[in-house]
Amino acid sequence: MVTIIKTSHSIRSILNYNENKVKAGVADCIGVGNYPVDVDKISDAMKLSRFTKRLELNENTKRNSVHISLNFDPSENHTKEKLIAIADTYMEKIGFGKQPYLVYQHYDAGHPHIHVVSINIEKDGKRIDLHHLGMRKSEPARKEIEEIFGLVKAEGRKKKEEFNLKPISMGKVLYGKIESKKALTNVLNQVLNEYKYSSLPELNAVLKQYNVLADRGSENSKVFLANGLVYRILDQQGKPIGVPIKASDFYFKPTLKFLREKFKENEIRRPFEKSRVKNTIDLALLREQVLSVNELAKMLEKEGIHTVFRRNSEGLLYGITYIDYTTKNVFNGSSLGKQYSAKAIEERCGFMIAGEEKRNQMYEKLPSIEFLIDKLEDQKNLLSIPDLVKVLDMLMHAEYSQDYIPNQLKNKRKKKQRRI
Structure with a gap:
């Protein structure tokens, strides 16, 4: 089972989202928690009223609503009674067992899943802390529920994630x-x-x-x-x-x-959310096969990051945006740092192409080792043994050393001025 928790400042929008799914015929409200009537007798007005009256007890809390989805393996086919029991157990274990909540079963995805809608204001007006709710309470609850109900475990399984959005037809x-x-x-x-x-x-x-x-x-x-x-x-x-x-x-x-x-x-984003995108870009640019910004975009796509290029009427690149489908974050290039802006990325890709072409041109001008050896063969009778060893050493010496630093990049030590 995989759990996803979203918090919001508007219970109305969360409720409308699920009710619109019901009206579209792709969802059902299958259960209620701590409501005065059963699910088959509850009206839309009663669903909302129960939440809003509780929220009036603490109007200072901005993030007062939670929208939780419990997702199951495609091979699982649970009855509505079992889904309700799972939802009730989960809400109890994360500290929302006494809160009003609604349970919706959705049918518009390739795997079975339910949505739970609730609020974090208790009947005495106190607020349930939502900070790190997933890490502190949801994860332990998920593992227990997998054991209790015999569910397919989320951990230790290979998952094929579909990062591409499905556009409107x-x-x-x-x-x-x-x-x-x-x-x-x-x-x-x-x-x-x-x-x-x-x-x-x-x-x-x-x-x-x-x-x-x-x-x-x-x-x-x-x-x-x-x-x-x-x-x-x-x-x-x-x-x-x-x-x-x-x-x-x-x-x-x-x-x-x-x-x-x-x-x-x-x-304000978490450091991990930005660093994931930045590190993915940097690693991709270290690979030799990246030859253009379009090829870079293809490599990022494999890591779940979609790249949007903004070009003017002449086709010149003036903006770049990264969409991380894994963390659901969107970053304009310059917001990650100057080196991730459109101009910098184009220069970084261009530098690699120019460097590759320069190396190729240099190697084309150099005579081959075979040619030099042939020449050496012709002259071997004229060379002494020590001279021959020196020439062979030059031929076999590495062309490139990782320790080599160009003069221009070396830090020159400043001469200390003597005190008079």
Whole structure:
């Protein structure tokens, strides 16, 4: 079993995400925890009301909602009763056993999984600490549950991860406002809540993989001047198509104000999240087969990092963004450091190509060892034994030494001035 925990400041958006799945016919609400009625008698209003009334007890807590998914091996086929029992046991072990929660079974993935929705405000108004909840409580709980219910264990198994996003199938999207809005809602629900981005270009780098664009319009447009935002569907060539939809028209309000709050939250990243991308790029550039920025992108793709190049009308590269599908982080190149910006990456790749060509040209001009040996054979009668040894030593001497440092790179010691 694999567990994924997401925290949020909006229980409404989490609840709407799951309820929209139910309305689309790809999910069911199969269980409730600490609600006054059974799952078959509960209404949508009651689901939300139970959460909001509890949240009113502590309005100072920003991150007050949790969205947990419990994922099982594709070979497992559990009954609803067993899934509910697993969810109840899990919530008890992570300290949420007395909290109100809802359990949803989703059918829209290649493996069986359930989603659990809850809040961290207790009935006395105290807050359950969410810091390192996964490491502190979820991991031990997962291992115990695997043993108790005889589940396929997550550890020690080879997993083939699919890093590529599944873009919207444009053939299935009707370009009227209703169908377009439904398609956009599904994408925005996933991307806005799962990925970490700190600017609009970083967000759009992910959205464009789904053929979606968050658009402020031109600087003189009404949308831009009013601090507005619209979402557009893109065709296969990346051009807007259909009717744009205002951000305020979506139920979870992904407006520019909402995004700016997300930008601030996501500005601080864990050191590991940045270093993973930087180290992957550096290692790829150390390999000799990297000959261009496009080849570098292919190598990064194998490590789960998608590279987005931004070019002007003349084809010149002016921007680069990295999407890490493993940690769900998006980084503009310059935010990782100058050496990871578009210009620096192009120069680093270009330096390797130039260096390779220079070496090849140098070796082409040098006579071959076979040629020199033939010449030596002709002259051996004229050379003494010591001279012959010296010449052979020169021929067999290594062309390159790892200890060699060019004069220009050596640190010159400064001469100390004598005191008079």
